[in-house]
Amino acid sequence: MTKALAYPFSKPPLPTELIEVAEDVFWLRMPMPFKLDHINLYLLRDHDGWWVIDTGLNTSMTKSLWEEIAAKYFSESPLKGIICTHYHNDHTGMSGWLVERFGAKLYMSNTEFLTLIAMKHMSDKKDKMPASYGDYCIKAGMEPAEFKALLDMLSNTNYMPVLPFTYYRLSEGDFITIGKHRWQVFIGSGHSPEHVCLYSDSINVLISGDQVLPKITSNVCVSPSEPNANPLKNWLDSLDSLKVFPEDCLVLPSHQLPFVGLHARLAELKLHHMSALEKITNYCLDGSKKVMDVTNLMFPRLPTPIDKFLATGEALAHLNYLVEMDQLSVIEDDENLLRYSTNNLPPQQEKPLFQAHE
Ligand SMILES: [Zn+2]
Missing domain, CATH: 3.60.15.10 (Ribonuclease Z/Hydroxyacylglutathione hydrolase-like)
Structure with a gap:
C-alpha cells in the first residue's frame, strides 16, 4: 500500500x-x-x-x-x-x-x-477548424453533434495568453x-x-x-x-x-x-497508468473497439465537450502507447474509424502485461 x-x-x-x-x-x-x-x-x-x-x-x-x-x-x-x-x-x-x-x-x-x-x-x-482536426474526431468515433458542440465551445473560449x-x-x-x-x-x-x-x-x-x-x-x-x-x-x-x-x-x-x-506520489501515478493500460488491453480482445469506446471506459462521466475532447486525447495516448509497445494492433475500417485489437501474446508473456515499478 x-x-x-x-x-x-x-x-x-x-x-x-x-x-x-x-x-x-x-x-x-x-x-x-x-x-x-x-x-x-x-x-x-x-x-x-x-x-x-x-x-x-x-x-x-x-x-x-x-x-x-x-x-x-x-x-x-x-x-x-x-x-x-x-x-x-x-x-x-x-x-x-x-x-x-x-x-x-x-x-x-x-x-x-x-x-x-x-x-x-x-x-x-478556430472559426474554421482544419480538415485534419475533423479527421481526428471522425477516426476516433466522436459523434458529429459532439464535434459541433466542441467547435462551438472552442470558438466561444478565449484565454489566449x-x-x-x-x-x-x-x-x-x-x-x-x-x-x-x-x-x-x-x-x-x-x-x-x-x-x-x-x-x-x-x-x-x-x-x-x-x-x-x-x-x-x-x-x-x-x-x-x-x-x-x-x-x-x-x-x-x-x-x-x-x-x-x-x-x-x-x-x-x-x-x-x-x-x-x-x-x-510518483508510484501512485505510475500505477494509475499501468492499470489503465492493462484494462484497455483486456477490453480490446474482441478487436472491435474504437477510441471513443476506450474514452468511455476510462472516463465514464464527462460533463462538457472540452472534457470529452481531452479525455479522447488521453485515451488515444494510451492506445498509441500500446500500439507502439506491440500490445495492440490498429486498422482503419471502411467508415474511417480506427479499430483496436489485442495482439496474441507469447506464452511467457501472460498477464500481468505491465508491472508498476516501486
Ligand atoms: Zn498544464
Missing part, C-alpha cells in the same frame, strides 16, 4: 497574500473560472528583486490582482524574472503582459516557447541562482513537450508545475496536431527520472496543496 502524502500547509493563501513555504520561497494563488478554480504561483526572493514561477490565466481579474501584488511587494524590489514551467494558458497567460509591465525577463524551455507561439496560429484558425516576443532558454541541467539558493532545471515531458521543474538542494524544494500534482492526474493527451504522438511514454519516463530528487523534499505543485512524499 502506498504511503500517505503529508501536507505541511493546510490553508491556501488568500488573493494577493504570500505564504513563505521555504526560505525566500512564497506561495501565491490566482483564481480561474473553471472547475479547477486556481493555479499556484511561487515568488522567489532575489537580492535585488523578485522572480515568479508561472503567471496565471489571461483575465481582467488576474491583471488587477497583479497590480495589487505590485503595489504591495514590488515598489522597492521589482519583478525581474518570470519562469513559465510550460506553455498552457494558466501558466503563460500573463507572461507577455508582465514582461511589458515590469520589464522582467521571461525564461522558458525552447519547445514550450515555440509551442506557445504555435498555439496562437491554431487559435487564429498575451504573447511574449523574447525569451531566455532553460535546458535540462542548467542552474539558476536566485538570492541565496541555486535551482537545478529538470525537464519532464508528456503533459507538455518540455516542461520545466526546478529543484534547490539547499532548501530541499521541488517546484513541480503540472509534472507532479498531489491528488489529480495531469492530462496526457494526443492532440489533433500530432495524432501519432506517444506522450504517455515520455510521461512514464519522466515519472521514473523524477525519482532522482529526495522522497522528503517539499513539492510545490501548480494545483492543490504543497506536499511531502514525492516517490509515493
Whole structure:
C-alpha cells in the first residue's frame, strides 16, 4: 500500500497574500473560472528583486490582482524574472503582459516557447477548424453533434495568453541562482513537450508545475496536431527520472496543496497508468473497439465537450502507447474509424502485461 502524502500547509493563501513555504520561497494563488478554480504561483526572493514561477490565466481579474501584488511587494524590489514551467494558458497567460509591465525577463524551455507561439496560429484558425482536426474526431468515433458542440465551445473560449516576443532558454541541467539558493532545471515531458521543474538542494524544494500534482492526474493527451504522438511514454519516463530528487523534499505543485512524499506520489501515478493500460488491453480482445469506446471506459462521466475532447486525447495516448509497445494492433475500417485489437501474446508473456515499478 502506498504511503500517505503529508501536507505541511493546510490553508491556501488568500488573493494577493504570500505564504513563505521555504526560505525566500512564497506561495501565491490566482483564481480561474473553471472547475479547477486556481493555479499556484511561487515568488522567489532575489537580492535585488523578485522572480515568479508561472503567471496565471489571461483575465481582467488576474491583471488587477497583479497590480495589487505590485503595489504591495514590488515598489522597492521589482519583478525581474518570470519562469513559465510550460506553455498552457494558466501558466503563460500573463507572461507577455508582465514582461511589458515590469520589464522582467521571461525564461522558458525552447519547445514550450515555440509551442506557445504555435498555439496562437491554431487559435487564429478556430472559426474554421482544419480538415485534419475533423479527421481526428471522425477516426476516433466522436459523434458529429459532439464535434459541433466542441467547435462551438472552442470558438466561444478565449484565454489566449498575451504573447511574449523574447525569451531566455532553460535546458535540462542548467542552474539558476536566485538570492541565496541555486535551482537545478529538470525537464519532464508528456503533459507538455518540455516542461520545466526546478529543484534547490539547499532548501530541499521541488517546484513541480503540472509534472507532479498531489491528488489529480495531469492530462496526457494526443492532440489533433500530432495524432501519432506517444506522450504517455515520455510521461512514464519522466515519472521514473523524477525519482532522482529526495522522497522528503517539499513539492510545490501548480494545483492543490504543497506536499511531502514525492516517490509515493510518483508510484501512485505510475500505477494509475499501468492499470489503465492493462484494462484497455483486456477490453480490446474482441478487436472491435474504437477510441471513443476506450474514452468511455476510462472516463465514464464527462460533463462538457472540452472534457470529452481531452479525455479522447488521453485515451488515444494510451492506445498509441500500446500500439507502439506491440500490445495492440490498429486498422482503419471502411467508415474511417480506427479499430483496436489485442495482439496474441507469447506464452511467457501472460498477464500481468505491465508491472508498476516501486
Ligand atoms: Zn498544464
